[in-house]
Amino acid sequence: MSALGAMRDVPGLDACAVSDALDTLGLPPSVLTGVRPIWPVRGVVIGRARTVQAGERTGTGPRAHIAAATVEDGAPGDIVVVANGGRTDVSCWGGILTEAALRKGVDAVIVDGACRDVAESHDAAFPVFARASVPTSARGRIVQLSSGEPIEVGGVEIRDGDIVVADSTGVVVVPQAWAGQVAGWARRIVTREAQMRDQVRAGASIVDVMHDTAFPTPGDLDEEQQGSHE
Structure with a gap:
């Protein structure tokens, strides 16, 4: 199995x-302390971590949106996990990504930072776990640095394929x-x-x-x- x-x-x-x-x-403890459901998620979400690292934008020119390629490659059983160093002044997940994730069958998103468009995710019944919500867009502020690579969220290392268990209490990651x-x-x-x-x-x-x-x-x-x- x-x-x-x-x-x-x-x-x-x-x-x-x-x-x-x-x-x-x-x-070792692998609870993502401070990451919580942004709207009242019912039940338990269990899936494979698909890791994304976000960070400060450097340089100029157009860039792909954070997590867009990961969502495009997503499948049922996937949970997108975006590491943004706990930053809560700028969002790295929003309603359009939610729509795309639903189309691919992605089960949920975990954000070590902030999200936005909470009502859209709520209305779509798409589970979003994050540290905060904020209207500020990622565009021009932060970018994707990597995907599919090991990330760290609150001192917990998460690798692509690790198992995420998330519910109304919080989020736990189990090494594969x-x-x-x-x-x-x-x-x-x-x-x-x-x-x-x-x-x-x-x-x-x-x-x-x-x-x-x-x-x-x-x-x-x-x-x-x-x-x-x-």
Whole structure:
């Protein structure tokens, strides 16, 4: 199964379960802190990162618009991720890009910076996650520096093909090579939390239900791996 297929195969998966799975596996944090849904996105978006690096314009002459080529090459399952250093005074995604992304089947966009035309994305039900929204256009101010190359968003390295999980809580990125293991632990976490809610509804003490001993640890993972080799 592909990395994307493994993550999408987990019933009830959300950003919180993925973050907890990364913690359990002892992997570096990969939550894009401060990046949030610009309009109230419903459900969970899971897709492959398509990376774009934006930056200050230098030189003169016409240039292709940020992310335009990436969107043109987009496909269902893609999530465009635009790194702009967290800059919020200029937009690098707008309504026309949204229209093109929808035509290609792109699932969402993540912007480390600002977007604009929020109403257009909302009306089209196209999920946009960013740090802010601002009317200021990118044209003449910032340009695309690269696409398909590793980028950094808030200290998190993102490579083309990594798995992005985004919902109303926030955005988490899973390295492609770890997607299978993260999906496996996330499945357990989702199941365990459903059981915990059932216990609370049945009258169990929240003190007991939420005790540290109710949660998996890296030691549990070590024991399981050891048992699988015996």
